[in-house]
Amino acid sequence: MNVAQQLINxxxxxxxxxxxxxxxxxxxxxxxxxxxxxxxMYMLGAFVAWGIMSATGVPYLVAVFGAVLFGALLGAIMQxxxxxxxxxxxxxxxxxxxxxxxxxxEGAAGLAFGPxxxxxxxxxxxxxxxxxxxxxxxxxxxxxxATIVVFVVLYLILNRTWVGAAVRMAAEDPKLTALxxxxxxxxxxxxxxxxxxxxxxxxxxxxxxxxxxxxxxxDQVVMTFVVVVLGGIGSVLGSYVAGLGIxxxxxxxxxxxxxxxxxxxxxxxxxxxxxxRPGKLAASxxxxx
Amino acid sequence: xxxxxxxxxxxxxxxxxxxVMIEHLVVEPGTLAGVIGANGAGKSTLVxxxxxxxxxxxxxxxxxxxxxxxxTSLSPEEHVRRGxxxxxxxxxxxxxLTVEENLTAVAGPSGETGRxxxxxxxxxxxxxxxxxxxxxxxxxxxxxxxxxxxxxRALRMAPKFLLLDEPSIGLAPRLVVTMLQTIRTLVEGxxxxxxxxxxxxxxxxxxxxxxxxxxxxxxxxxxxAEMRNDPRIIEAYLGASHG
Numbered sequence: 001m002n003v004a005q006q007l008i009n010x011x012x013x014x015x016x017x018x019x020x021x022x023x024x025x026x027x028x029x030x031x032x033x034x035x036x037x038x039x040x041m042y043m044l045g046a047f048v049a050w051g052i053m054s055a056t057g058v059p060y061l062v063a064v065f066g067a068v069l070f071g072a073l074l075g076a077i078m079q080x081x082x083x084x085x086x087x088x089x090x091x092x093x094x095x096x097x098x099x100x101x102x103x104x105x106e107g108a109a110g111l112a113f114g115p116x117x118x119x120x121x122x123x124x125x126x127x128x129x130x131x132x133x134x135x136x137x138x139x140x141x142x143x144x145x146a147t148i149v150v151f152v153v154l155y156l157i158l159n160r161t162w163v164g165a166a167v168r169m170a171a172e173d174p175k176l177t178a179l180x181x182x183x184x185x186x187x188x189x190x191x192x193x194x195x196x197x198x199x200x201x202x203x204x205x206x207x208x209x210x211x212x213x214x215x216x217x218x219d220q221v222v223m224t225f226v227v228v229v230l231g232g233i234g235s236v237l238g239s240y241v242a243g244l245g246i247x248x249x250x251x252x253x254x255x256x257x258x259x260x261x262x263x264x265x266x267x268x269x270x271x272x273x274x275x276x277r278p279g280k281l282a283a284s285x286x287x288x289x
Numbered sequence: 290x291x292x293x294x295x296x297x298x299x300x301x302x303x304x305x306x307x308x309v310m311i312e313h314l315v316v317e318p319g320t321l322a323g324v325i326g327a328n329g330a331g332k333s334t335l336v337x338x339x340x341x342x343x344x345x346x347x348x349x350x351x352x353x354x355x356x357x358x359x360x361t362s363l364s365p366e367e368h369v370r371r372g373x374x375x376x377x378x379x380x381x382x383x384x385x386l387t388v389e390e391n392l393t394a395v396a397g398p399s400g401e402t403g404r405x406x407x408x409x410x411x412x413x414x415x416x417x418x419x420x421x422x423x424x425x426x427x428x429x430x431x432x433x434x435x436x437x438x439x440x441x442r443a444l445r446m447a448p449k450f451l452l453l454d455e456p457s458i459g460l461a462p463r464l465v466v467t468m469l470q471t472i473r474t475l476v477e478g479x480x481x482x483x484x485x486x487x488x489x490x491x492x493x494x495x496x497x498x499x500x501x502x503x504x505x506x507x508x509x510x511x512x513x514a515e516m517r518n519d520p521r522i523i524e525a526y527l528g529a530s531h532g
Binding site (some may be wrong): 162165166168169171172173175176178179180181182183 | 386
């Protein structure tokens with residue numbers, strides 16, 4: 001039993017959770033919207049990158065870029081499709097239609113990419129670093145670094161730029177934002193596009209670690225939802241901390257107790273957190289921090 | 290850059306109940322018109338309806354013309370683009386943004402509009418207090434400072450017609466005078482303003498024309514001098530001693 005290695009694994013998985021969740025965090029924090037098709041968008045990001053590579057033979061990093069563009073476009077299209085629901089912030093109906101949209105994406109991906117597990121081949125997955133009892137791959141290191149960069153850049157954009165101010169305005173009072181001459185639907189479209197791009201980016205970095213399946217979306221959406229809720233519903237820094245915490249928790253729980261009960265344990269943690277400190281979990285205007 | 294607003298047969302309704310019904314109301318270019326009336330008379334519904342901006346989404350029928358153009362069903366953003374700018378009652382600013390961000394994060398008009406544009410520094414010139422508090426969050430401002438910021442933010446959109454919904458609400462008496470005098474200065478500079486004001490005495494100090502609203506209808510209109518002698522105004526707002 002190598003606790004140090006489990007801790008490293010937990011940190012890597014935790015950054016993966018945080019990166020997968022960052023788009024939804026912004027969506028919930030800034031637009032007060034949900035997207036239960038998030039997991040299928042993750043799956044599609046991985047498969048689009050795989051499809052680009054197997055069809056054209058371009059290098060991995062080019063495929064990453066292609067998948068991110070695809071994700072941004074998919075997010076923007078979703079916002080256009082569900083425009084009325086996003087503007088009226090009809091959460092129940094939005095939950096249902098995004099769940100359905102996710103299922104449609106899963107079906108389409110099954111048709112396009114087939115039922116077999118595939119491997120998104122990253123050259124960085126073959127490079128590994130060993131330090132005494134612990135080791136990790138270059139892919140893991142890139143994942144951790146990219147996650148930190150995404151969170152820092154998002155924080156700076158939200159708090160230091162004109163675009164960030166527009167997003168915070170939309171979060172605080174969408175109606176009043178219109179009186180500043182801004183179209184709220186444009187801001188929402190940008191947020192959806194960011195969500196799509198971020199989850200596709202996360203998928204291309206995380207997916208090379210394991211085989212990919214067109215049915216893998218749902219597990220992602222469940223775990224992402226836990227990260228977003230534990231992170232304080234839409235707090236950017238909160239979702240980073242929550243992702244990291246859940247990663248370390250699942251790795252250690254899996255190693256020390258049993259891997260079979262990890263998901264159940266995460267939900268027990270979620271329920272405990274919501275019972276013990278519900279006030280801290282409520283959405284707030286300070287999501288940008 | 291001043292601008293004429295003409296309202297005909299305007300009806301604003303929530304569900305089955307008509308809240309505002311105005312046959313004809315004109316705000317002449319370069320004037321400061323006041324709308325007075327009791328709580329619930331429909332003053333806010335009227336100015337929000339003109340800008341087609343509301344948190345409750347009423348039904349609006351009738352015609353509103355800005356310099357001859359029908360603007361009745363345009364979106365709030367489109368009104369902003371055309372120079373019709375609303376400062377809503379109460380919270381007209383973003384608490385989670387700094388004073389400076391409130392003034393910079395606007396999508397003002399692009400290209401040549403012929404309207405007077407206010408740079409952030411021009412707003413600070415008009416309200417020096419805001420310059421001192423430029424890096425503070427709007428949530429930490431006093432009520433008076435917030436109203437200054439709301440008006441300053443509206444000016445950043447280079448309006449030609451300003452709808453102001455009770456900019457003096459909750460202010461200390463001295464600040465009410467300052468705020469209304471600043472608005473008067475803007476009108477002298479060529480802006481046209483429709484001002485909702487509950488403080489009738491204060492409104493009479495600065496406006497050119499007053500409209501008295503009761504149950505959503507204009508029951509009296511006239512210059513300040515005329516309205517001062519109107520028995521309905523004297524009875525309801527000025528008290529017997531003025532008569």
